[in-house]
Amino acid sequence: MVVGDASDEQLMRRFQEGDRVAFAALMRRHLGPLYQFIARHTSPGPLAEDLSQEVFLKVVERARDFKHESRFSTWLFTIARNLCIDTLRKQAHRAHASLDEPDAEGVPLGEQVRDEGPQAGERAAQSREVGARIEAALRALPEEQREVFLLREVANLPFQEIAQITGAPENTVKSRMRYALERLQEALRDFEEVARSLR
Amino acid sequence: MDCEGFDEIVLDLLYEDEPQGQATDEARRHAEGCPRCAAALASLQQARVQIELPSLPVPPGLAARILTEVEQRQQQEQSSWWGRLDRAISLLGSFAMRPQTAMGALLVLMTGLSLVLLRAKPAERGTVRITEHGIPAPPSPVSAAPEKKAIEMPSRKEEERARAPGAEAAPAGAPRDNTDPPAATQAPAAAPLPTPRAEVAAATTAAAEPAGKSDRPAPEPSQEATFTAAMEHYKARRYGDAMRAFDIVANGGGGNSGVAALYAARSARYSSGCNAALPRFDAIANRQVGSGAASEATWEAALCYREMGQGERAKQLFLTLRRVAGYRDRVEKELNAMEQRGAKEPAGAAAKPASP
Numbered sequence: 121m122v123v124g125d126a127s128d129e130q131l132m133r134r135f136q137e138g139d140r141v142a143f144a145a146l147m148r149r150h151l152g153p154l155y156q157f158i159a160r161h162t163s164p165g166p167l168a169e170d171l172s173q174e175v176f177l178k179v180v181e182r183a184r185d186f187k188h189e190s191r192f193s194t195w196l197f198t199i200a201r202n203l204c205i206d207t208l209r210k211q212a213h214r215a216h217a218s219l220d221e222p223d224a225e226g227v228p229l230g231e232q233v234r235d236e237g238p239q240a241g242e243r244a245a246q247s248r249e250v251g252a253r254i255e256a257a258l259r260a261l262p263e264e265q266r267e268v269f270l271l272r273e274v275a276n277l278p279f280q281e282i283a284q285i286t287g288a289p290e291n292t293v294k295s296r297m298r299y300a301l302e303r304l305q306e307a308l309r310d311f312e313e314v315a316r317s318l319r
Numbered sequence: 320m321d322c323e324g325f326d327e328i329v330l331d332l333l334y335e336d337e338p339q340g341q342a343t344d345e346a347r348r349h350a351e352g353c354p355r356c357a358a359a360l361a362s363l364q365q366a367r368v369q370i371e372l373p374s375l376p377v378p379p380g381l382a383a384r385i386l387t388e389v390e391q392r393q394q395q396e397q398s399s400w401w402g403r404l405d406r407a408i409s410l411l412g413s414f415a416m417r418p419q420t421a422m423g424a425l426l427v428l429m430t431g432l433s434l435v436l437l438r439a440k441p442a443e444r445g446t447v448r449i450t451e452h453g454i455p456a457p458p459s460p461v462s463a464a465p466e467k468k469a470i471e472m473p474s475r476k477e478e479e480r481a482r483a484p485g486a487e488a489a490p491a492g493a494p495r496d497n498t499d500p501p502a503a504t505q506a507p508a509a510a511p512l513p514t515p516r517a518e519v520a521a522a523t524t525a526a527a528e529p530a531g532k533s534d535r536p537a538p539e540p541s542q543e544a545t546f547t548a549a550m551e552h553y554k555a556r557r558y559g560d561a562m563r564a565f566d567i568v569a570n571g572g573g574g575n576s577g578v579a580a581l582y583a584a585r586s587a588r589y590s591s592g593c594n595a596a597l598p599r600f601d602a603i604a605n606r607q608v609g610s611g612a613a614s615e616a617t618w619e620a621a622l623c624y625r626e627m628g629q630g631e632r633a634k635q636l637f638l639t640l641r642r643v644a645g646y647r648d649r650v651e652k653e654l655n656a657m658e659q660r661g662a663k664e665p666a667g668a669a670a671k672p673a674s675p
């Protein structure tokens with residue numbers, strides 16, 4: 121199908137010319153990473169759903185302003201990041217919603233992840249635990265490291281784009297990423313040690 | 320290159336998506352001869368493998384919800400666009416009609432008609448100009464009301480005069496869209512007329528939109544309200560209530576019926592499980608072939624079949640979605656996961672229905 125093979129920028133051009141199918145394709149292509157980014161940046165559940173929707177509404181609203189000077193993904197995640205930051209500012213307490221305590225309308229991240237598939241058995245339980253641990257460690261990262269990590273690993277954006285989105289020099293972005301990786305690895309190591317000592 | 324230079328570039332080595340150039344080659348050579356930097360690179364590579372975030376699936380229905388919302392916003396925008404165009408036409412019209420007015424004035428002078436009659440003309444013109452079908456507006460103020468509202472009359476006073484007695488005036492600043500007309504503002508005696516905006520929307524709305532509402536007359540207000548209420552139930556995870564309310568909208572046949580059917584099926588899944596939801600998903604997929612709702616229903620049906628241990632059926636459905644834009648990556652992921660699970664499990668295990 122033509123839409124499936126088109127680049128983001130081609131789809132965006134088509135949408136700017138009034139092709140709504142192109143918009144639907146763009147939305148579906150990016151919704152997964154975008155939702156993950158937003159859910160992990162703020163909190164999963166209705167808030168992240170509403171914000172994801174808001175991002176795409178802004179894309180529609182501002183489509184005429186997109187001049188193809190950057191990649192579509194850069195633009196999309198810039199909108200998403202700004203929205204997340206605004207929301208977190210307005211609802212500071214949400215940022216501290218822990219893995220085990222659902223916020224007013226959210227569901228604990230661990231639970232959402234658990235919902236996903238018909239995994240069973242000890243191995244699945246263990247991998248869930250590791251996953252939950254990573255989630256917790258991710259939430260504990262300083263804001264600027266977490267966002268770089270998410271943009272890199274969840275949104276799969278190159279550092280150059282992340283630098284544009286965050287407004288930080290590329291080298292700064294890279295060192296934030298490195299710190300994030302090291303901290304997450306450290307947290308995982310601690311967890312494995314504890315797990316081993318309990319066995 | 321020294322260790323400091325290596326540290327600056329190590330992330331490029333790790334991700335390999337930057338244009339790999341001379342600097343990265345140098346860094347690689349440096350690591351070969353420097354145990355410290357070799358260890359640093361290895362450790363980061365290990366970290367990337369270990370730190371695998373659990374996948375966080377997009378909540379079912381979010382994509383459809385976004386498309387619906389976008390469509391609604393665009394319709395609202397078109398509505399106000401029509402309003403602006405309408406005013407522009409009005410203004411242009413008044414200029415264009417000037418010679419006629421002059422002629423009329425001359426005629427009036429010649430025939431000795433009163434000037435009062437001539438003054439009545441602009442208001443008449445206003446009424447005729449409104450219809451975008453090229454059909455003069457009906458003379459009855461009652462039947463003219465819905466159309467005027469739909470495309471934002473230039474004169475609110477005129478609009479209020481045209482309304483049926485007792486009808487409530489629209490609150491200032493409230494968004495007025497004919498897809499969402501509050502019951503109180505609709506003149507009760509008026510038959511629902513297709514609005515120009517609905518026709519324009521119909522012409523521009525792509526078939527892929529799941530909420531293909533624009534090619535139909537505006538839904539009954541109560542349906543909109545029911546849909547909103549159903550969505551509230553759904554968000555609050557009251558799936559039983561949500562299902563009943565979505566069913567009402569789905570069976571009403573209005574513009575939201577397609578999306579409502581999908582949400583009803585989802586609600587069924589969350590309240591009663593896949594057994595209850597599957598016939599619904601299948602029905603949507605078969606009834607609305609090619610629509611966003613059908614794709615989404617197919618996706619959910621596939622997940623259900625997989626959950627119920629009917630791997631082959633799930634696979635078939637996943638494969639039909641592989642060609643649909645926006646599903647390819649997800650489908651590949653699911654198929655790979657199924658393949659891996661299949662390889663690990665003893666033969667035949669995948670076909671055995673899982674206990675709910």
Ligand SMILES: [Zn+2]
Nearest residue numbers: 321322353356
């Ligand atoms: Zn070195």
